[in-house]
Amino acid sequence: QGASPPQGAYRLFAERLSQLEEAEGDFDHFTQSYQSLGARRQPNNGLLFTEWAPGAKGLFLTGDFNGWEKLSHPFTRKEHGKWELYLPPKRDRSPPVLHKSKLKLIILTENDEYLFRISPWARYVTKRLDSVTYDWIHWDPLHPYLVLHPRPPKQRSLRIYEAHVGIASSEEKIASYQSFTLNLLPRIKHLGYNCIQLMAIMEHAYYASFGYQVTSFFAASSRFGTPEDLKKLVDTAHSLGLTVLLDVVHSHASSNTDDGINQFDGTDSCFFHPGPRGNHSDWGSRIFDYSSWEVSRFLLSNLRWWMEEYRFDGFRFDGVTSMLYHHHGVGMSFSGSYSDYFGMHINEDALIHLMLSNHLLHTLYPECITIAEDVSGMPGLCRPIAAGGLGFDYRLAMAIPDKWIQILKERRDEEWDMADIVYTLTNRRRGERSIAYAESHDQALVGDKSLAFWLMDQEMYTNMSALMPMTVVIDRGIQLHKMIRLLTHSLGGEGYLNFMGNEFGHPEWLDFPRKGNSESYRYARRQYNLVDMQHLRYQQLNAFDRDMNHAEDKHGWLASAPAVVTTINQEDKVIVFERANLVFIFNFHPSCSYTDYRVAAGRLGKYTIKLDSDDLMYGGHGRLEHATEFFTEPVSFRGRAQSFKVSEWQNAAFVGLCK
Numbered sequence: 001q002g003a004s005p006p007q008g009a010y011r012l013f014a015e016r017l018s019q020l021e022e023a024e025g026d027f028d029h030f031t032q033s034y035q036s037l038g039a040r041r042q043p044n045n046g047l048l049f050t051e052w053a054p055g056a057k058g059l060f061l062t063g064d065f066n067g068w069e070k071l072s073h074p075f076t077r078k079e080h081g082k083w084e085l086y087l088p089p090k091r092d093r094s095p096p097v098l099h100k101s102k103l104k105l106i107i108l109t110e111n112d113e114y115l116f117r118i119s120p121w122a123r124y125v126t127k128r129l130d131s132v133t134y135d136w137i138h139w140d141p142l143h144p145y146l147v148l149h150p151r152p153p154k155q156r157s158l159r160i161y162e163a164h165v166g167i168a169s170s171e172e173k174i175a176s177y178q179s180f181t182l183n184l185l186p187r188i189k190h191l192g193y194n195c196i197q198l199m200a201i202m203e204h205a206y207y208a209s210f211g212y213q214v215t216s217f218f219a220a221s222s223r224f225g226t227p228e229d230l231k232k233l234v235d236t237a238h239s240l241g242l243t244v245l246l247d248v249v250h251s252h253a254s255s256n257t258d259d260g261i262n263q264f265d266g267t268d269s270c271f272f273h274p275g276p277r278g279n280h281s282d283w284g285s286r287i288f289d290y291s292s293w294e295v296s297r298f299l300l301s302n303l304r305w306w307m308e309e310y311r312f313d314g315f316r317f318d319g320v321t322s323m324l325y326h327h328h329g330v331g332m333s334f335s336g337s338y339s340d341y342f343g344m345h346i347n348e349d350a351l352i353h354l355m356l357s358n359h360l361l362h363t364l365y366p367e368c369i370t371i372a373e374d375v376s377g378m379p380g381l382c383r384p385i386a387a388g389g390l391g392f393d394y395r396l397a398m399a400i401p402d403k404w405i406q407i408l409k410e411r412r413d414e415e416w417d418m419a420d421i422v423y424t425l426t427n428r429r430r431g432e433r434s435i436a437y438a439e440s441h442d443q444a445l446v447g448d449k450s451l452a453f454w455l456m457d458q459e460m461y462t463n464m465s466a467l468m469p470m471t472v473v474i475d476r477g478i479q480l481h482k483m484i485r486l487l488t489h490s491l492g493g494e495g496y497l498n499f500m501g502n503e504f505g506h507p508e509w510l511d512f513p514r515k516g517n518s519e520s521y522r523y524a525r526r527q528y529n530l531v532d533m534q535h536l537r538y539q540q541l542n543a544f545d546r547d548m549n550h551a552e553d554k555h556g557w558l559a560s561a562p563a564v565v566t567t568i569n570q571e572d573k574v575i576v577f578e579r580a581n582l583v584f585i586f587n588f589h590p591s592c593s594y595t596d597y598r599v600a601a602g603r604l605g606k607y608t609i610k611l612d613s614d615d616l617m618y619g620g621h622g623r624l625e626h627a628t629e630f631f632t633e634p635v636s637f638r639g640r641a642q643s644f645k646v647s648e649w650q651n652a653a654f655v656g657l658c659k
Contacts (some may be wrong), residue, residue, distance in 0.1 A: 010388050012348060013355040020296070020356075031360055032308075033301040034218060038121025039097070041140055045089040047096055051105065051119060052294050054081025055267035058108030061085055063138075064101040070114070071106070081265075081294070095140065103136045109266030118216065120261045120271070120298065125203055125215075126222040127259075134205055134215065134259035137222075145231040149239040151313055154367040157558035158394070158495035159549050160245070161193040162440055164200050165224045165233075166207070167510070168500065170529040172521035174207075177229035181236050184500075187528070188242065191503060191542070192549025195243040195369075197316050199441065201230070202249060205259050208512035210441065212318060213285060214249045215260040217302050220310070227310075234311050245369060246312045250299050250357075251319025252285040262286050271295055280322065282330055290323075290349035299353070300360055307365055314361070314369030317392070321376045323350040334376045341378050351390065358391030369393050371435060382432035397434040397493050399424055404438055404484055408454040413476070413590035418568050418575055425492040426562065436492025438484050440499045444510040452481055452505030452541075460507040464537045470619075476590070478537060479620065481505055482544045482613040483586060489548060490584050490655070491563050491577060496552070501526040503545035504538040540619035547618075551611045551655060555580050566600040578602050582610070583656040593623070607656040 017027065024030040037050045053059055059075035062068050065087075075083035087096040097103065107115040118125060124139035168184050169175035188196060200211025203219040211221070220230045237244050253271070254260040264270050271294075272278040272286040280287055288295050306312045321329040326345050334340045354372075361368040372381050372392040383389025403424040407416060428434045439451050453460065455477035463474045470478070489496045507530075511523040531538045552558055557580035567576035573589035576599045585599055601607065614620035 009348070009351055009355070010385070013352050013359075013385065016352050016356065017359065020293075023293075027360070028364065030297060031300040031304045033297045034121060034305050037301075038119050038123070038218070039103075039138060041095060045093055045095045047087045049075070049085040049087070049119075050078075051075065051083045051121075052081050053083055053107060053265035053270070054294075055110065055265035055270060056083070056107050057110050057112070059083040059085075060106040060108070061087075061103065062106055063097065063103035063136075065097045065103075097138045097140075099138065099140045099142065101138050103138055105136075107264070107266050111266075113266065115263075115266055116258065117264055118259055120216075120264060121218050122216050123218050124222060124227055125219045125259065127205070133256075134203070139227060141228065145228040145235070147231070147235055147311065149235050151238055151311065151367065152241045152243055154369065155194050155243055157552060157556055158195050158243075158369070158435065159193045159552060159558070160195045160197050160435065160495065160497040161188045161191070162197045162199065162497055162499045163188075164210070164441070164500065165198065165221075166200065167525050169525055170527045172525060174223050174521070175525075177225035177233045180224075181229075181233045183528075185233070185237055185240060185242070189240045191546045192553055193498070194241065194553070195245060196237060197245045197247060197497070199247045201246055205254060205256055208514045209254075210445075210512070211247065212249055213254040213256075213283075215254045215256050217253075217261070217298070218305055231310055238311070243313045243369065244311075245314045245316055245371070246306050246310075247318055248303070248306070248315040249318045250288070250302070250353075251317075251322045252280050252283055252287055255279075255285055271298065280328060282328070283322075288350075290347070290353040296353065296356065300356060303357060303361060304364075307361070307368070313367065314371070314393075316371040316373060316396075317354070317357075318373050320354070320372045320374040320378075320381075323347060323354065324374070324376065324378055329376060332376070336377060338379070340376065354390050354392075355385055359385055362391060371396060373398070377429070379429060380432075382429075382434075394433045394435045394493075394495055396497070397428060397436045399427070400436055400488060400492050401439050401443055404451060404488075405443060405448070405454065408451070413588075414573075416573065416588055418570050418573060418588065421487075422491070422565055422568055422575060425488065426565070428493065433495065434493035435495040435497050436488050437497035437499075438488040439502055440497060441510065444499060444502070444506075449509060450502055450506060451484060452477065452502070453507060453509070455480055456505075460505075465535055466537050466540070466619075467535050470537075474537070478505075478541065479613065480588075481541060482618060482620075483588065485545065486548055486584075486611070486613060486655075487575070487586055489552065490557055490579060491565075494558055496558060498545070501528070504531040504542035506530075537619050540617065544613060544618040547611060555582055555610070555657070557582060564602070566602075572597075574599075576600060581657065583607060585656070609655070610657050611655040 020030055021027050040048050042048055060071050061073040062070050066072055075085040078084050090096055105117040107117050118136040122136045124137045125134040126137050127134045165180045166174045168180050201220055202214045203216035203221045204211050204213050205215045206213050220227050234244050255262050257263045261271055268274045273289045278287050326347050358370055370392045371394045373396050375398045380389040382392045382395050385391040444450050456473055459473045463471050511517055513519040513521050530536055531542045560580035563577040563579035565577040567574055575586040577584050612624050614623050616622040
């Protein structure tokens with residue numbers, strides 16, 4: 001059943017919002033602080049630098065513009081820990097700091113130590129090949145990218161393509177924003193996805209962190225290109241009708257000091273809790289102090305920045321579980337009892353911050369989409385703030401991929417528990433929407449395997465040719481790969497997510513270059529060349545994924561009410577349910593094929609097959625090739641008024657529509 005956090009949370013949220021509006025004059029202005037902090041060009045082409053460094057004794061600016069003189073340009077101390085420096089324009093009225101020139105802040109600590117730092121508000125940072133840290137690059141192009149296309153309307157059914165720009169190539173290299181725009185966007189559109197979730201965009205010094213150890217929160221990763229390249233990517237996606245979400249990381253920050261925001265002002269606190277509370281023991285990163293006024297300014301303005309400057313359409317909030325609880329979810333097994341979710345272990349400051357974030361986004365951008373990555377199942381997470389919830393639109397159904405991996409690891413085919421599978425796919429809080437997925441980037445990382453690799457393993461290297469008969473392993477793997485994805489897509493939630501490449505059964509795992517693999521890019525890529533080879537069976541899985549998405553686009557089962565499950569037959573390994581006026585029928589039996597199998601149907605009439613996983617074009621056996629229509633018979637069957645008989649089918653699934 002649905003539930004929401006206690007009304008005390010709403011009271012605290014309302015108080016915090018009122019305080020911000022009263023002190024700042026305007027919540028809208030407060031959340032656009034990137035216009036008043038960092039480096040800003042003035043109307044006369046002068047530059048105004050403002051930083052928040054409450055623990056600093058002094059602040060200086062150095063860089064290419066002054067020949068790297070360390071102390072020649074001091075900041076002036078202002079109130080509330082702010083520091084300010086104005087650089088007038090040159091005599092020719094040009095800016096005093098040129099576009100693409102390097103800058104550094106120098107912090108004088110209370111211990112009279114000088115520290116080099118990058119502005120937390122830096123918009124572009126890069127790293128030379130011979131350097132271990134990033135440089136702050138002043139980004140102020142003469143001709144910034146001009147937006148050409150409006151944002152697409154809010155999608156009723158979310159079909160999300162989770163993507164990482166750097167691995168979006170079959171070559172052993174870091175791919176670019178430009179190549180993603182040219183090569184991946186048309187592919188995603190063709191596959192029937194209507195939303196892209198971009199990972200690892202916020203700058204991160206350590207590539208192998210997958211983007212989850214952010215060092216510069218306002219900078220788009222320079223590994224993949226320039227800020228203007230990313231703006232063009234998003235704009236081009238919009239021209240194709242694709243919604244673009246950013247994987248935003250506000251749950252923690254990198255512990256880097258030289259090129260991160262850790263110890264920015266020379267103290268252990270600043271943006272974070274001091275002492276042990278400010279450190280995440282498992283992640284080795286820093287934990288934000290969400291009670292801090294300036295941290296709220298920084299993080300809320302960060303959301304506005306990505307919405308306004310890059311025109312993202314929403315966010316997937318990473319690490320929400322870590323934010324909600326003082327224990328960060330470490331070592332916890334959430335039972336579903338309300339005592340798991342309400343008590344002294346709740347981080348009220350983080351909870352209120354998430355409510356403020358959703359209030360900001362949904363008030364100023366009504367079409368904005370927010371998704372929470374929460375493994376705990378916090379009640380009310382996806383209920384409106386006015387109803388006492390936290391205001392997210394969706395939560396990730398994280399139990400589903402874990403269940404599929406568990407089954408493939410631990411169960412033989414004949415031991416699959418149909419009731420347990422259905423329970424996992426339908427066990428979600430009433431009135432709170434979920435994003436279902438069979439696997440995401442987590443399952444692709446080194447140390448684990450994708451579904452396809454669990455199913456077919458080493459035979460994917462030698463037996464995926466469509467020019468030769470399928471082996472038993474490949475046959476089973478291809479059929480189950482399709483069925484698992486269709487069942488998850490149609491029964492598991494109100495949205496669907498796929499990690500790039502998994503739509504065609506990408507082999508192997510994902511591993512970024514690091515010392516442990518000799519800095520190799522071999523596994524830090526997606527081999528789209530495999531699906532483009534017509535003689536390989538990857539294109540059959542790809543075709544099924546495409547037609548599955550197009551079927552949803554036409555019939556809209558994700559946006560419809562939850563499914564009504566009419567049959568769970570453990571002995572026959574059959575699952576039947578109805579959703580969006582469609583009947584979904586699955587036979588997971590590894591060896592039994594049924595003829596004239598009677599299943600329940602809610603409507604009287606003729607049923608036409610709209611999607612058949614056993615179709616020859618999808619690598620199936622075509623058992624229903626000549627039986628595309630079925631008629632209901634007025635027979636009482638498990639409480640339903642009609643039923644119909646299905647011809648021979650085994651290890652297959654199909655979707656029928658009543659006309």
